[in-house]
Every structure is written in C-alpha cells, then in structure tokens.
Amino acid sequence: MPDYGHDLLFGSFITPANAAPERVLDLAQVSEDADLDLVTFQDHPYQPAFLDTWTLLSYVAARTERIRLSGNVINLPLRPPAVLARAAASLDLLSGGRFELGLGAGGFWDAIEAMGGRRLSPGQGVDALSEAIDVIRGIWDAGNKERFRLDGTYYQVDGAKRGPAPAHDVGIWLGAYKPRMLRLIGAKADGWLPSLPYFTSVDQFAEGNAIIDAAAAEAGRPPAAVRRLANISGRFGQGGDQLLSGPPEQWAEQLAALTLEYGVSGYILMNDDPAVLELFGQEVAPATRELVAAERSRRR
C-alpha cells in the first residue's frame, strides 16, 4: 500500500448559488458532457444564497443521464438520518444507481442552531455521525423483515419500517481531518473525502491513511474497503513547483503520483469555470488514468 487499486473518479464541485439556478444546472451539464464521473455540491442549509443541496441533487439527477452525484458533504445535523436514508435510497433508485452519500458531522454550530438544529461539541458530532450511519444502513437493509429499532444517544428509531434499498451499494463518504473521524471511517464508512486546500502538506494523506487502515483492520475490513477522495483546487497555467498550477499534462502527473503514493482515487475539482471543467474531464482525467494504469501494470 498505499495504492488501494481503486478505479479513478473525476468530479466537479459546483457552487450551488441560487442567484442564477440555470448557471448551476449548466455547469452540471458541462460536467456530464466533459465525461466527468461525478458532480457534487456543498451543503450548507443555513446559507440563504445557496439552493437546497438535496433538492438540487434530485433535480440535477433528473436532468442528467450518466454522471454520478453526491453531496460534498451533506450536513447531518440539519438532515435527520432516517429521512436522509430514505431520500438517498429514493434518489439512487430514481437515478439508476448514480448517487453517493458524502456526509459530514457539521461544523458551523451557531448557524445550525439558528436554523433549529441541535448544537453538539465536535466529539459529540462524531458520535452522532456514527449513530447516523447505523440508522442509514438500518433503513437501507430492506431485506431485514424486523422493524428497525435503535436507541442511540443522538438518534432514536422506534420501530420504523425499513426500505427502500438503494439501487446500488451507495458509498458513505465522510469529510474528515481529525483522528476520531478517521477512525470512524475505517470502522464504518466507504470513503474519505477531505479538501486538499485544508491540508498543510500532502503527507496528511499518509497520516490519515494510516489511521483509517488501522481502524479498518480492527473492524475486520480490508483497507481497500475505503476509497480515498480529495476535493482539489488549482488552475491551468505555465506550471512551476506549485501543485496543480501547470498545464493538463502536469496535473495528470501530479494526480497520478497522489494515486500511486497516497492511494487517492477520486479527484473533485472545486471550480465554476466551464472551460476549466472541460479541460479537467477531457484532458486531465484520461491522461491521469493512463499514467496510473501504466504504473499499476508495471508493478504487477
């Protein structure tokens, strides 16, 4: 390790501004047309300038054919997990298995509380997220004929009917930076989705991977059960020492290195410029895939 061997995903991260909804929809369409694998939207339900992310995901899913969709990441404190689970399964069924569940513990507690949500400490937030994952998986477990009960500290389910089951194994990807969250990922989640600009060094991938891998081993899961993704930012320019500031072929080299050395297999570009998304999907993605495939076959 750490190349965990996952196929690569390339995606977009589009600002869900409500001042011009058609522009957001256009960028989602640009993402699909540029052969990106994934379109994602941040979720800040307390932010009045944004479209509601769940609504937007559902609307965009209806207007696209191929591209996968995810919140990046869904704000758990303002979206009750049982409802979220059913909504996620519904969207996955409607979209033919194109939905993934990026999920976060929440961070802007003043704003969350102002909207009627419950204020938690960061530690409590992690515990609540852990319970929420149990709730979500319990609802999705439609084959289980027993009514669903869960008496948690933060969430209680008192005999809910289970189902629907999603159309495919929806990945639960957590936005995380600190050890407790990383351990939760190793124990229960399907993906790690941090934002690279929040890192002080790419070595934080290695540190995070080690914690996730250890927690996964403890839970009896192989490290490859957890996909590593990253929100990235950058620009296409002349190049230089800086990460993701050169031409597409240099981006591809740098991303391939992140895949082969740090095991990252999903790259989500935070950018609202259609020309940049097109370059990312049309040039960076295939070139990165080619470099990674070549190196993987050499190592085999």
Added chain:
Amino acid sequence: MDYAHPLRFGAHVVARTPQEAAERARLAEELGLDLVTVSGEETDTWTLLSWVAGRTGRIGLAPHLLDAAEWAPAVLGRAAAGLDLLAGGRLELGLGDGAGRWEASGVRPLPPEQAATALGEAIGIIRGVWGSDTRLPLRAEGEHYRIAGAERGPAPAHNIPVWTGGTRPDPAIAAGADGWLTTSGGLAADQAVIDEAAVRAGRDPREIRRLVTVAPRAAAPEWTGELVAMALEHGAGTFLVEDADEAALRRFAQEVVPAVRQAVAAARAARGVTEAAVPSSLVRAHRHPGIDYEAVPAHLTTIEPGDAGYARVRSTYMRGGSPGLVLRPGTPAEVADALAFARGQQVPLAVRSGGHGISGRSTNHGGIVIDVSRLNAIEVLDKETRRVRIGPGARWSDVAGALAPHGWALSSGDYGGVGVGGLATAGGVGWLVREHGLTLDRLRAVDLVLADGSLVRADDTRNAELFWAVRGAGGNFGIVTSFEFEVDEVGEVGFAQFVMDASDTAGFLRRWGAAIEAAPRDVSGQLIIGRPRPGQPVIAQVMLVVDADDAETVLDRLRPIAAVAPLLDHTIQILPYSAIMHVPPGGHDGQGDPVARSALADHLTADLAAAATRLIMSGETYFFQIRTVGGAVSDVPADATAYAGRSANFQLVAFGPSRARLDAIWDRMRPHFSGIYLNFETDLRPERLDDAFPGETLRRLRELKRRYDPANVFRDNFNITP
C-alpha cells in the same frame, strides 16, 4: 357555496415505485393537467418531487401532505424556495401534520391537537424564511420549534401556495395556509369548518382554496356531474384525481376536465359569478395607502410588498427602497397600461430598467415602480448595416454576449450589470467610448411610450426633436420600449489592469491625463483611487482597453500610459469584449442613499489635478474615478443631441460618506469642470440642471417637456420642470 375560484385539475400520484410515479407525473403534464401532487410510500416525497420537477416543464407541483418536520421547517422553507426557483415558479406546498412520521422516521407522531399546533408553527417558520418584507433574522419560539436568528431567503420565484388538511385548521390558517385539502366525502362538512377558522383568523374564507381528492370513476358523465356539484355547491376549486392508472388519468384529463370546465363556466355565467382568486390577507396586510390595488389591470404582472419576489425588486444597486407596488410590463402596450394606472395614483412613480442607477431614482418609498426588465429582447434587424434592436431591460452583459458571435460590440458603460434603458437615454461611457462614441451616439431610433400613453417612434426623420431629447435626457420624456442601434465591428481587445503608485497624486493625474489625450482613439479606460490609508502610498487602479487583438499594438498603446508612474503590478490580457462585460446574473439589494458627485472636464489641468488631490487626501471620498471620454464623442456637435458635454476628455465621479462634506469640496472644484455626467450625480440642488444642460439645450428641453410631458409625470432623474 361557490367561492368562484378558477378551476384547476390535477393528479395525485402515489409512488409504489419511484420510476412509475415519475412517469405518471409526466403523463399528467402531457395530458395538460394543471397540477401533479406526489407522495411516496417508501420513497422520499421531497426527493421524488424534485426529480419530477426536473423531468417536467410546465405543470404545477406539490408534495402531497409532506411532514414539515421531516427536514426541519426552516430547511424545508429554504428547500421549497430553491425548488421554486429551479422549477420556474411551479411549486405549491402541501403539508401534513406528521401523522405519517412514524412510518418514515420511527418517531412516534404527536397527539392530534399538538400536531396541529406544530404544523401551524412550521408554516409560520417556512413563510418566515421566504419573508421579504424585512431584513431582520428569523426568530420563532414555539412549543415545538425554536428558530434562533436564522437568515431569511431566498425568496421563491412566486408566492408558493401552502395547503394542508385535517380537522384542526385554526393554527395553519392563522399562520397563512392558502388552501385546504379534503376528500369528496368530507367536502360538504369540512367547508364550514374552514370558513369558520378563516373568520376566526381574520381572513376572508374565499382566500382559502378548497382542494379535493376524487377517486377515479369508470363512467365519465357521472364523474363529471359529481365534480360540477362539488364546485358549484361546495366550493371545490382544485380537483386531484387520486392514484389513477393510465386509462383513468386519460379519461379524467380528456373527457371529465373539459366537461366540468364547460358546465361550471355556464352555471357561473348564468348566476353572474365572476371567477377570481382572492389574494391572501397576509399579502394584502402589507399594502401601502394611496394605491388602489384592486384597480390594477388584471393582465399586468405585479409585485407588492407582501409578495415573495418583493425582496428582489424593492431596492436598486445602491439605493434602498420600499415601493408600494412594482409593475412589470412585458409588452409596450402593457407599459402604456401600467403608466395609465400609475398616473391615476397619487404616489411617486419611478421607472427602472436594470436598477443600477446612481442618479436615477428607480425605486421609491410607498410609490409605484414600472420595471421594464422583462423587455429584454436582443434582435439583429439587419446584418449588412449592423442594425440591432434591444429592449430597455436587457443588461449590457447580455448585449455584449449576444453581439460577440457576430464579431460586433456596442459601446456601452464599463459594467455589464447595468441595464440598457437608463444608460442609453443618458450617455454611455465605457471601454470603447473614444473610438465609437457614447452609447447614445450609436442610437438610430427608439420606440417609446409617452406620458399620455401614446406609443411613438422617434428617429432623425420622425419626431426628430423628441429623438434629440431622448439622447441625453430620455428619462424626462417617456419610457423607451426598444432601442435600435448601429453597432460596430469589434473583435478581441487588449484589457490591461495596472496598479500604480500615485504618491505624487497631482503629478500622476496630470501625466495620466496627458498620456490619455495623446493616445489614439482605440484606447479608452479609467482610473480609480480609494481612500488613502495612513502610512501607505496612494494607489491608483488603472484599467484600459485597447481595441486591437495583436499584442504588439496593445503594448505600444499601453507603454506611454504605464510610464506615468511606478507600476506596482499589472496584468494584460487579450480577450473578447464580452468577457470584460461578463457578470453573473443577480439582483440588487442596496440600502440607504448613495452620495456621489459627478463632472465632465476638458483636460486634467494642473489646477484640477491639485484640487482632486486635495479631495482624495481629505478622506471624504472612498471611490474617486476618472473615465476617458473625448475622441469620437467630441466629433458630435454639442447641439446634435441633448447630451451636450462634447468638449470633455474626462468624466469624474467621487463617492463619499457625507453629502455635506463632499459637496463642500466638490462645489469648490466647479470652475474646473465643463459639465456633468448625469448618471453619477446625486445632488438634487436645482443648479445642477444648468450644469448638465447648457443654456440653449435646457431651453429646448423645457419647450419639449411642455409638449410631451406637461404634467411632469417623468421627474425622477434630472427633472426638467416644464
């Protein structure tokens, strides 16, 4: 009891599988029904509804009694507004009291009395999130929900009707529910309950639309008779066929709906009943005195203070407003109708195109605004002569975008968010001004609505005097409904942004002015200086456009200007004119009243540069700007248009925090000026009119004003009193 609501017909689609529900909703749209309501069994209702919204284009949409607690009411309110914006104003919100919550979430439902209270609280919160009559954060302290200062917004695209059902209507109706859902069996009994609840809440029972679910029936004639009776005897206004299979849905839409419409229309005509929807008293409660809202012609699109979209239209770019009524005509004839109505009301009248005016008061307090933003078409009339027709409501960003594919551009202002109407009737100083003249210099004809409501065309041969006046004082003479311009061939241009050390402020201004005057006409631009910061050098931002697409010419033109002061930073790009003008769409939410003074100057003389330096160093301006004019602008004789400041090479503006202090300094600078550029001048003292329009121009304008607007209807921007 017939409440005389216009009839609507819809389908309630129940999702056994989500795909099937989505298909049924599309069929309902294809069949021409008005509304589709959806509810999931296992499927999440809001997700399904949002999906259906994305797969349909016309039909109204509602969740069928969604539990408002599912996503938390404040989140649901924001989600509903967002879906309404995405779906182009098609959303209605059918809310339930959570009786089904147990199935969905495993949380036990509340006892009925408490559930009704909780629903009322939720409706209040949802409407509060949409609320546009206040900028204060939303607070709610209920038994069931607590909102501790959430930000409001967005406003939905239209007033989203909220409806619910059940047997305890008081809390919901008091909180603003607009409709009540019942079944065909319960209809007769429920109506009295709703009427009484409405009266208890101080509302007119006719405000509450009655929705009824009806079971599919095999025989269309019986089905029709049943519905007609419900409409005429029990006040049902919206019929939702319940969980119909495809055959039943077709029978309903194709046989029953037309028959019911016909029978009800005939019966109403015989009884002398006129169909009308009574607006919610919660909307009417925000109405202003002095406006006869009931008399507004029904075909006009209106926004009043209680309406959802009010927050988006009340204010302009830099000025806060609280008009009592905004009229949004979509055709020239509607402009005339709007004007006729407004003239009959004893309140202020403002006319707005893009709402970017700094001098133009395109909003007011308690008055009427005629907002022509829907008149925004951009149309090529003749490729050979590059003749283009543009509506006053288009924005310059849109104009630049529409002309770019032809290799054309129209000299406009320097910011793409500005509307066409206000700029093209007063001046138009921007990135191509020295080469191609003012925007109004490219104008060849206008169509406008005069104060008396007549629609006239003015150009060099027809109503030539009016055409003369429109070019520089247009706001005084009518509402232009379309402009015809001759545009220019403009390819990619050089766009430079310099950051310059202006420590030697007076010297910098003088040298910059001289370099500009020496530059060929393909150079236009501006400089901006902010409030100096203690201990730091004065910094000038200089932006220039060179109308050339080869780097060598661009650099040749820029070099002498770059040499006037130490260059701290710079970028130079070659890009389409439309890229410079591009701004994303978005509304205005200005507050307060801007303080800005404006002037034209022939040269940046040593005396003017020294006076400007004193102004800058006084700290009384946070934004001091000089834009280039001259060139092609000066080719036009001063008496050829009402815009007379043809000798000026420069246009100056200063924004300040204090009117009195800025005026004191600016008034002393007056000897250095040769006129005023109207659109940046906020001073209302009468002598500004003389600065704006030199003697003969003003005399001519007054005479025309007496002819075309003797009652002084148009008085909001540099009013030429008749």
